[in-house]
Amino acid sequence: MWKDADHPPVPVAADALDATYVCDFCTDAKILYIYTTAQRVLVQVDTGHGTVVRDYGTRWAACAECATLVESRDLHGLLDRILTHGMAFAAEVTAHLSTMLQQVLATLRPGRALTVDGRWEPSPVPATMLPKIRDRLATLIAGDIALPFGLSQRTVRGPLAANLATARLYWVDEEFTQLTRNAAQALPRMGFVPGDLPAAHGFVAWALPVDDRRRCVAASWSSHGDAVQLVGYRSVGDGLAPSPLQQLRAQVGWLIPAFAVTLRPGQPVTATHPAAALVTTWRLIRQRLAETTPAKIDRSIRKSYQRAKRPEPEVQLVRIRGTHTTSAPTRHPGTGTVGERDYRWWVTPHWRNQPHGPGRSLRDWIVVRPHLRGPQNKPIKATTTVRVLGTLPPRPGATAPAPAEGS
Incomplete structure (x- = not known):
């Protein structure tokens, strides 16, 4: 007692x-x-x-x-x-x-x-297999195994499975995933903006888990008018013997839902929101901090698509946009010596009064996009990432607010 x-x-x-x-x-x-x-x-x-x-x-x-x-x-x-x-x-x-x-x-x-209560170690999915993993997940959602978070309702799971089957695929590399993790953990309160979406329907997988509590390694979204349905996924199967693992892949696949939420325009999202990492990924892409290139797809998966007369799958590899390889030197007080900074940092979007025209005699305000500064082999300072998630400040002298950066 x-x-x-x-x-x-x-x-x-x-x-x-x-x-x-x-x-x-x-x-x-x-x-x-x-x-x-x-x-x-x-x-x-x-x-x-x-x-x-x-x-x-x-x-x-x-x-x-x-x-x-x-x-x-x-x-x-x-x-x-x-x-x-x-x-x-x-x-x-x-x-x-x-x-x-x-x-x-x-x-x-x-x-x-x-159930989402199992103690599965997170196992991020490879980019080469993303179309197959996505298709198996769509089959699971369209099937008859009961799903958590209200996803078993036919009015929910049918459209979700259909949109997932045609969703644009993204795979985020390790460095960009770490950037996302750091930024999401300190995400300031911001309203959801539908314009942040890189596609109406999408599926993204990260190279590392982005949520320590839910251990999410992937997420999907589908648009329904102004509302957007988001589902996070965790991996299953790690540690199983070959035979039960093969059966699990056939019956369930690689991923199961970890959360499901719906966002509407202006709805606040903070660091504690289940979809903080996904919203951060959208915003970083929208702020043009990322570049996307086609990822290589497993040959057997491409052949399978050809046999099914489906368009060849495309996976966009998301990574940090090219960076400056030099930085402003750090001056050490009292010594007169300079040294290389031990981190990279994001330069926030801002306006510059740029000279142009004959003899560069004219001037006009231009937008300087967010970009990285600092030695390429150094880590990115997390606090500077959070600062670039905001909107572009008003143009100097403008009578109306400037549009959000990336819009």
Whole structure:
């Protein structure tokens, strides 16, 4: 009881807890599915001083390997797996487990749902396979496995799968991903602007996880009038043996939803918003801090598209736009010496009164786009990235606000 301790309990928000969920059969932390039974699973236990009834409820989490045994109603295989992964159980405990499993398998409701509670290590997807991974994800969303975050509604999953199947593909390299991570963690409050979208429907994968909490490695968006639906994805499959991994790829694929939100014009987005990394990626691209080039696609995937008479898939590789290789020197006070700076920084967008015309005698205001300064082999200072996410300041002497940079 807490009264015997030195302080009363301190409430903690449920979403702030880093709980570990495990398979209800073998206790593996890499759970993937949730099953439900038509009735509560009740097992009577003889305590030696009478009997008690244990209530195991109706909800059952399963890892990928246990799920295969559950789907085939393999009682003996499931019991063997539990005994292999657990301690040396006494005979009466094994009998208790067998009774419990019989009830579970006999009363299972049809279907299963994906869960986001599994402890999967993030495994970013390669650019060469992005079309195949996207197509498999579209098939999952269009299928009959129940999805989290309200995505199972037919009015949602049908259009989402259709838009994903034709979405423009982007793959963000490691340096640009790190830039995005740093900027998203310090993202100032800004309103969503539909003009930030690089395409009406898109799918982006990052070279590194961009969200430590949700471990997102990819995201998609689809436009519906002024509203934009965003879905983040985490990877699954890391650490599985070859056979169950192959089955997972066939049944689910490489990615499962990690969050789903809808944005409307002007809706505020901050560093704590689930889509902060995606919105930051859009804004960095819009601010022309990135350049895109075609990425090489796996040959087998290109052949598969040809056989299906589909247009050859295109993946845009997103990386930081070319940088200056020199920088203003750093002067060390009192020594008169100069040295190279140990970081790169973004120069914010600004206006310049540029000379032009005959003998450069005329002047006009021009926009200087954001660009990097500093030694090319040095890291980018995160605070300078945040500053360039804003809009272009008003033109000097202008009577009306200047348009946002990149618009």
